[in-house]
Amino acid sequence: xxxxxxPRVRFCPSPTGNPHVGLVRTALFNWxxxxxxxxxxxxxxxxxxxxxxxxxxxxxxxxxxxxxGLDWDEGPEKGGPHAPYRQSQRMDIYAxxxxxxxxxxxxxxxxxxxxxxDERRDVARKAGRPxxxxxxxxxxxxxxxxxxxxxxxxxxxxxxxxxxxxxFEDLVRGELTFTPENVPDYGIVxxxxxxxxxxxxxxxxxxxxxxxxxxxxxxxxxxxRQIALHKALIDIGVSQRIPLFGHLPYVMGEGNKKLSKxxxxxxxxxxxxxxxxxxxxxxxxxxxxxxxxADQDIFSVAELxxxxxxxxxxxxxxxxxxKKAEAINADHIRLLDVxxxxxxxxxWLRAPxxxxxxxxxxxxxxxxxxxxxxxxxxxxxxxxANVDFLFLDRPVEDEASWAKAMKGDxxxxxxxxRAKLADADWTSPEALKAAVLAAGEEHGLKxxxxxAPVRVAVTGRTVGLPLFESLEIxxxxxxxxxxxxALAKLAA
Ligand code: GLU
Ligand code: ZN
Numbered sequence: 001x002x003x004x005x006x007p008r009v010r011f012c013p014s015p016t017g018n019p020h021v022g023l024v025r026t027a028l029f030n031w032x033x034x035x036x037x038x039x040x041x042x043x044x045x046x047x048x049x050x051x052x053x054x055x056x057x058x059x060x061x062x063x064x065x066x067x068x069g070l071d072w073d074e075g076p077e078k079g080g081p082h083a084p085y086r087q088s089q090r091m092d093i094y095a096x097x098x099x100x101x102x103x104x105x106x107x108x109x110x111x112x113x114x115x116x117x118d119e120r121r122d123v124a125r126k127a128g129r130p131x132x133x134x135x136x137x138x139x140x141x142x143x144x145x146x147x148x149x150x151x152x153x154x155x156x157x158x159x160x161x162x163x164x165x166x167x168f169e170d171l172v173r174g175e176l177t178f179t180p181e182n183v184p185d186y187g188i189v190x191x192x193x194x195x196x197x198x199x200x201x202x203x204x205x206x207x208x209x210x211x212x213x214x215x216x217x218x219x220x221x222x223x224x225r226q227i228a229l230h231k232a233l234i235d236i237g238v239s240q241r242i243p244l245f246g247h248l249p250y251v252m253g254e255g256n257k258k259l260s261k262x263x264x265x266x267x268x269x270x271x272x273x274x275x276x277x278x279x280x281x282x283x284x285x286x287x288x289x290x291x292x293x294a295d296q297d298i299f300s301v302a303e304l305x306x307x308x309x310x311x312x313x314x315x316x317x318x319x320x321x322x323k324k325a326e327a328i329n330a331d332h333i334r335l336l337d338v339x340x341x342x343x344x345x346x347x348w349l350r351a352p353x354x355x356x357x358x359x360x361x362x363x364x365x366x367x368x369x370x371x372x373x374x375x376x377x378x379x380x381x382x383x384x385a386n387v388d389f390l391f392l393d394r395p396v397e398d399e400a401s402w403a404k405a406m407k408g409d410x411x412x413x414x415x416x417x418r419a420k421l422a423d424a425d426w427t428s429p430e431a432l433k434a435a436v437l438a439a440g441e442e443h444g445l446k447x448x449x450x451x452a453p454v455r456v457a458v459t460g461r462t463v464g465l466p467l468f469e470s471l472e473i474x475x476x477x478x479x480x481x482x483x484x485x486a487l488a489k490l491a492a
Contacts, residue, residue: 043075171246275380
């Protein structure tokens with residue numbers, strides 16, 4: 001028996017498509033809830049739909065959870081007392097339980113054809129009656145069954161809903177009641193014998209002794225059916241308890257529309273490829289329906305675990321705000337120690353992200369410039385453009401930046417600056433600054449105006465990391481060479 005004080009939660013995605021933020025938010029809330037309470041996180045794969053499920057998607061799910069650091073105590077590759085944790089490997093269990101439910105009268109064969117169901121639904125709708133399944137096959141006589149079979153009809157298995165209201169205390173939304181006319185009998189096994197989500201999901205929650213089901217609001221309508229099924233499972237001796245349910249609020253995207261898993265900004269891979277830190281993304285996603293405190297929205301995963309309580313989840317829809325996600329990620333980038341930052345960025349400075357030959361990468365130059373870059377990034381992939389001047393043979397060519405910086409008499413300014421820089425102390429950014437400042441003074445230019453042509457000549461860009469530190473790290477020869485190249489271009 002599970003101790004009543006240690007929750008067992010589950011994350012049970014279907015392996016279809018790419019992982020999306022809604023899915024990750026569900027995983028995160030379950031994980032934080034389990035870790036906070038010292039409970040158990042069960043990871044189950046709901047792969048009973050062979051037509052839609054894919055091995056690629058399955059592998060991506062595992063990889064995504066690992067990247068995020070959301071570990072599980074029971075599940076794929078880990079095993080556990082309720083293995084296997086892939087539903088495709090549990091088909092015998094479902095067949096057995098479906099039969100026992102049927103033997104006990106909790107389910108029955110339904111012979112209605114789709115056309116008949118559609119027709120009766122239309123009639124009910126027109127008459128203003130509830131339009132769900134009408135119970136037609138609930139109590140067929142042996143004779144009727146015989147007749148249907150002779151006609152060559154096939155049957156599905158339908159669960160018999162109790163004729164009474166179902167009330168439960170949602171952990172997020174409080175007490176909810178569903179009346180019988182809104183929750184008709186529903187299919188649990190297809191005509192070909194394949195069990196449906198409606199059966200396998202609550203059956204596994206029961207067998208795996210799940211205590212709390214935390215999932216998206218889109219599944220709320222299945223909860224009264226599942227509670228009824230849990231009661232039936234208790235009745236046939238398969239289970240001892242009904243789990244508690246908590247439905248996490250919808251996540252709204254652009255234009256206040258529900259964020260769909262097909263929206264590009266919903267794709268987890270996108271955030272990963274842009275160089276979100278796992279802790280930055282988790283911090284942001286935890287705020288979709290929950291808050292850490294009134295005056296703090298940056299926190300570590302450990303702090304999240306320490307504070308997380310499902311009772312604090314807000315039932316109102318949450319809004320997905322990319323700008324806020326980025327700002328939070330930028331804060332997490334700043335919180336890294338320099339060494340961790342340097343290492344985290346490195347993949348973006350190598351193939352396939354880098355636009356310079358692999359052998360041009362210079363670890364020492366990177367380590368020297370990294371501290372100046374850390375405060376400037378929103379996502380790690382921003383690093384490539386910020387430091388490419390160090391690794392490209394020639395700075396990027398951007399005509400707009402060039403035109404913007406090379407105003408007035410850039411030849412005169414650059415010629416003077418080059419001469420003064422050539423005589424300066426290249427181990428001191430202050431000395432390099434003094435050289436450019438002095439060159440500007442000779443031509444009546446303030447530092448900002450004087451350094452713009454130098455920056456574009458050396459880095460190709462009008463904005464970037466602190467210029468004089470950049471020059472020092474690039475080195476005297478390469479810097480002067482680039483100023484010469486710019487002068488040659490201006491003369492042409
Ligand atoms: N496999 C279901 C889904 O991905 C799980 C729903 C649930 O959490 O009950 O939608
Ligand atoms: Zn029927």
